[in-house]
Structure formats: C-alpha cells, structure tokens
Amino acid sequence: MSVPAGGPPEAETHVCVRHPDRPTGLRCTRCDRPACPQCLREAPVGMQCVDCVSAGARSTPRARVRPSTPVVVPTLIAVNVAVFVLTVLDAGSVADNASGSVFAAAALAPVQVAGGGWWRLVTSGFLHIGLLHLVFNMIALWFIGRDVELVLGRLRFSVLYGVSLLGGSTAVMLFGAPGGEVAGASGAIFGLMGALLVLLRRMQLPMTSALVIVGLNVVLSLTVPGISLLGHLGGLVVGVVVAAGMVHGPARSRPAAGLVVAGAVVAVLLVAIVLRDLSFGSIVCDTATACRRGA
Known part of the structure; x- marks a missing residue:
C-alpha cells in the first residue's frame, strides 16, 4: 500500500473560541465550535462548551418544589x-x-x-x-x-x-x-x-x-x-x-x-x-x- 508523499494526513486543528492561544481538535456537539478540554463539559449527548451548557440551563424550566406539609x-x-x-x-x-x-x-x-x-x-x-x-x-x-x-x-x-x-x-x-x-x-x-x-x-x-x-x-x-x-x-x-x-x-x-x-x-x-x-x-x-x- 502506498503512502501519499509527505506522510499521513494530520487532523484538522483550530483554536478554542474562548482561548485563541490554544489549538484544539475538539468541538462542542451542540454549537460545533472548536473548544479546548477546559471549556468542554460532559453532556447527555457528547461534550458541550460552557456557553451551551449555561444556555441550556437557562432554557430548562425549573420544577416547582411543592410544600410537603400543609400550613x-x-x-x-x-x-x-x-x-x-x-x-x-x-x-x-x-x-x-x-x-x-x-x-x-x-x-x-x-x-x-x-x-x-x-x-x-x-x-x-x-x-x-x-x-x-x-x-x-x-x-x-x-x-x-x-x-x-x-x-x-x-x-x-x-x-x-x-x-x-x-x-x-x-x-x-x-x-x-x-x-x-x-x-x-x-x-x-x-x-x-x-x-x-x-x-x-x-x-x-x-x-x-x-x-x-x-x-x-x-x-x-x-x-x-x-x-x-x-x-x-x-x-x-x-x-x-x-x-x-x-x-x-x-x-x-x-x-x-x-x-x-x-x-x-x-x-x-x-x-x-x-x-x-x-x-x-x-x-x-x-x-x-x-x-x-x-x-
């Protein structure tokens, strides 16, 4: 099997949207923007950037806590x-x-x-x-x-x-x-x-x-x-x-x-x-x- 001249292809590299000085190959699964490991959080599906995590928390209705005893x-x-x-x-x-x-x-x-x-x-x-x-x-x-x-x-x-x-x-x-x-x-x-x-x-x-x-x-x-x-x-x-x-x-x-x-x-x-x-x-x-x- 032949190998292209110049060696194997390198992974596409971008810089983190929050830290321009940090190259990264990772992306947020919600907004698809590049993000470094420090700016990513585990989500139900994949990893999301901190901005998307905050936006999701604001848009999710909070359950009302009902009283447990009558007053x-x-x-x-x-x-x-x-x-x-x-x-x-x-x-x-x-x-x-x-x-x-x-x-x-x-x-x-x-x-x-x-x-x-x-x-x-x-x-x-x-x-x-x-x-x-x-x-x-x-x-x-x-x-x-x-x-x-x-x-x-x-x-x-x-x-x-x-x-x-x-x-x-x-x-x-x-x-x-x-x-x-x-x-x-x-x-x-x-x-x-x-x-x-x-x-x-x-x-x-x-x-x-x-x-x-x-x-x-x-x-x-x-x-x-x-x-x-x-x-x-x-x-x-x-x-x-x-x-x-x-x-x-x-x-x-x-x-x-x-x-x-x-x-x-x-x-x-x-x-x-x-x-x-x-x-x-x-x-x-x-x-x-x-x-x-x-x-």
Missing part, C-alpha cells in the same frame, strides 16, 4: 377553634354559644348585610353553632383540605378557600330568607370538595370515594334540619369553577390564569351581592339583630 389548613382550624372559644366565653355556654353578642354581630343574615354589615359575608364562615358543628367541620377541613393544599400550593389554596367561602355566603344572600341567620365553614369546605373532584379528574385518579363523600354531604344538607343547603351548594359550585381555572389551561400561564379566574368569580359575586342589597331598599339596623326599613 394553611392547620392555621384555618386554629382560627376557627379560637373564634369558637371566644363565642363560648362571650355567651357563657358551650352548647348555647350562639346566644352571645359576638355571634350575633358576626353571623350572616341577608337583611343585616343590606343594613351595612358587609363583614358578615366573611365572619360568618368562622362561626360554629355548638361543639359538634365545629368538630365535624374541622375534621372535614383537615382530611379534605390538606390534600388540596399540597396539590395547589398555599397561595392558590388560600384563594380557593376564600372565594368558596364568599360563594356560599353569596348564595345565602341571594336566595336565603332575609332574616334567617346562618354560620359555619361548610360553604368553604364544600368548595374544597368540589376542587378535590376537579383535581382527581385532572390527574386521572379514581373519583368514586370523593363522589360518595360529596353526595352524602349533599343528602345530609337536604335532610338534616338547620343546615344551610344554599351555603353548601354555593361553595361547591364556586369551588369547582375556581379549581378548574387553576388546573386547566396552558402550563406556563396556568398559575396566573387561575388567579385571574378567581378574581373574575369574586367580581361576579360582589356584583350579585350589590344588586341583592339594592333590592332591599333602605335598611336600618339599630342593633346587631334588629333591622327595619328606613323612612
């Missing part, structure tokens, strides 16, 4: 328990805590809201009539809320809970008896139930158990005296709508889109409340419970 749910439980203790001390009775002035000033009745007590739309969601009412709601809040919080994160969970609470209060305001007082966290908790159904469907997980829980609670709302069906259904519907806005849509815009949906729902609820308020005409409340039409 908002225990905080809400603590607030509800504290408010219950306050009403017990005020009324001087555990069983009849709703007879005190604190409870009367914070419970929800449409005519009282129309008389200027707008805070009742929120404060009523932290009141409970008797110890059993509190215990049942807090158990439901813990077992349902903790999973929803861990999936949505603390901010979106807080928004969901607050808007669901307002949704339950709005349903009572629109369709409830003008002078009928209601209280409890059930509207917000039903919103969490609705959100749980949305999340299970989105993650393609079995929904049977969740559907049974929601169905049983709706049946109890229909059959047990003293339970506000309107507040429950209002919270449930709003919870489904807000949760759907939070978990559907383009991945990159999903967090912001969920908050936009929640804001839009709040705006609709507030408009409905204002229109209902106007339908009462002029209402004057002399005390927390005594309201009459103004002159």
Whole structure:
C-alpha cells in the first residue's frame, strides 16, 4: 500500500473560541465550535462548551418544589377553634354559644348585610353553632383540605378557600330568607370538595370515594334540619369553577390564569351581592339583630 508523499494526513486543528492561544481538535456537539478540554463539559449527548451548557440551563424550566406539609389548613382550624372559644366565653355556654353578642354581630343574615354589615359575608364562615358543628367541620377541613393544599400550593389554596367561602355566603344572600341567620365553614369546605373532584379528574385518579363523600354531604344538607343547603351548594359550585381555572389551561400561564379566574368569580359575586342589597331598599339596623326599613 502506498503512502501519499509527505506522510499521513494530520487532523484538522483550530483554536478554542474562548482561548485563541490554544489549538484544539475538539468541538462542542451542540454549537460545533472548536473548544479546548477546559471549556468542554460532559453532556447527555457528547461534550458541550460552557456557553451551551449555561444556555441550556437557562432554557430548562425549573420544577416547582411543592410544600410537603400543609400550613394553611392547620392555621384555618386554629382560627376557627379560637373564634369558637371566644363565642363560648362571650355567651357563657358551650352548647348555647350562639346566644352571645359576638355571634350575633358576626353571623350572616341577608337583611343585616343590606343594613351595612358587609363583614358578615366573611365572619360568618368562622362561626360554629355548638361543639359538634365545629368538630365535624374541622375534621372535614383537615382530611379534605390538606390534600388540596399540597396539590395547589398555599397561595392558590388560600384563594380557593376564600372565594368558596364568599360563594356560599353569596348564595345565602341571594336566595336565603332575609332574616334567617346562618354560620359555619361548610360553604368553604364544600368548595374544597368540589376542587378535590376537579383535581382527581385532572390527574386521572379514581373519583368514586370523593363522589360518595360529596353526595352524602349533599343528602345530609337536604335532610338534616338547620343546615344551610344554599351555603353548601354555593361553595361547591364556586369551588369547582375556581379549581378548574387553576388546573386547566396552558402550563406556563396556568398559575396566573387561575388567579385571574378567581378574581373574575369574586367580581361576579360582589356584583350579585350589590344588586341583592339594592333590592332591599333602605335598611336600618339599630342593633346587631334588629333591622327595619328606613323612612
């Protein structure tokens, strides 16, 4: 076999793009520029220069680290328990805590809201009539809320809970008896139930158990005296709508889109409340419970 004159061919040599004084026969597998060994890094495919490695790191989405333990749910439980203790001390009775002035000033009745007590739309969601009412709601809040919080994160969970609470209060305001007082966290908790159904469907997980829980609670709302069906259904519907806005849509815009949906729902609820308020005409409340039409 003959050998070309001048000996065997030499490998093509260039200089490193970052170090012009260093000849090299190596190249970046991503940008194909020559690079010395000091400027190359091991990559999933071949070796890449440090510039391409940095560019790839910037363009790769970072996974969000979700909290591993619920924080908002225990905080809400603590607030509800504290408010219950306050009403017990005020009324001087555990069983009849709703007879005190604190409870009367914070419970929800449409005519009282129309008389200027707008805070009742929120404060009523932290009141409970008797110890059993509190215990049942807090158990439901813990077992349902903790999973929803861990999936949505603390901010979106807080928004969901607050808007669901307002949704339950709005349903009572629109369709409830003008002078009928209601209280409890059930509207917000039903919103969490609705959100749980949305999340299970989105993650393609079995929904049977969740559907049974929601169905049983709706049946109890229909059959047990003293339970506000309107507040429950209002919270449930709003919870489904807000949760759907939070978990559907383009991945990159999903967090912001969920908050936009929640804001839009709040705006609709507030408009409905204002229109209902106007339908009462002029209402004057002399005390927390005594309201009459103004002159």
